[in-house]
Amino acid sequence: MKSNFARLIDIICDEEKIERKSFSDDWSHKLTRNGRTAFITGYQFALNPASSKELAQDKALTYSVLDDAGVPAAVHEFLPSFTEESEKAFPYQAVYEACMKEAGEVVLKDNYGTGGNKVFRISDPETYVRTLKKIWDASYAASLSPFYDIEEEVRVVILDGEGRLFIKKERQTVIGDGSSTVEELVSIEPEKKEALGILTSGEKKRVPAMGEKVCLNWKHNLGQGATGVVVEDEDLKKELTDIARSAQKALGLRFCSVDIVRVNGKRMVLEVNGGVMMEHFAGQSEACFETAKSIYRDAILRML
Secondary structure, three states: OOOHHHHHHHHHHHHOOOEEEEEOOOOEEEEEEOOEEEEEEOOEEOOOOHHHHHHHHOHHHHHHHHHHOOOOEOOOEEEEOOOHHHHHHOOHHHHHHHHHHHHOOEEEEEOOOOOOOOEEEEOOHHHHHHHHHHHHOOOOEEEEEEOOOOOEEEEEEEEOOEEEEEEEEEOOEEEOOOOOOHHHHHHOOHHHHHHHHOOOHHHHHOOOOOOOEEEOOOOOOHHHOOEEEEOOOHHHHHHHHHHHHHHHHHHOOOEEEEEEEEEOOEEEEEEEEOOOOOHHHHOOOHHHHHHHHHHHHHHHHHHO
């Protein structure tokens, strides 16, 4: 069965009379029209320079470049996999202690990961070391951040400086009744049962107060249960566009998505994605599918 993304590319090419040939089970698409050819590989469109794509895939490097440009951004410290020699030279423990001092908890990630995979919330040094080695088994490097208590996260899809889509990521929640545990509250809503695999045993057994809203995942990823809600507030969209455009310009990108979070009332860039994925959003409704198609259509036409 084709993914929403592959279906969108098919439809756009049919409507715009673009010749399309796919490779590796729709992982890459060769698009040709009027003697001009361009590729889409993964979710990377032929609009961004190769060096900028590489930069955006590196979370720690992205933070360094944004910080240098004066763009407010979440700290991501680079943690390369070590040999015995580099372990002695690189301050792995000092970086951890600095982040812990700032927030009391840290978030450890695959420095090149996507979708909220290999992202861990950590509060003790033993777990830090063990998890760091686990990430290094699958990746060249990790990145470390202080834990941010995120009040709101919005993904902005931006094309040539224009904010085209603003998706507020709303996590799954349950509302306390003063007597039921979180586990019991989740069991009433079957569509939320997957969240039980994310919660700790203590979180499952806790009894929330009457009316208390409990988020079932500290991550905001759409692929991990969050729902994308389109932002309609024009003032907020303008504020978000200004931040996203600054990030886009600093990284030298034309087409990208920028995750912007609000922490303690202030907004900053969490991550930037050079590949624009709207797979989960497009699957939410026919209207969402059409919105994604409009954005991808414009990107494809600018490629060709």
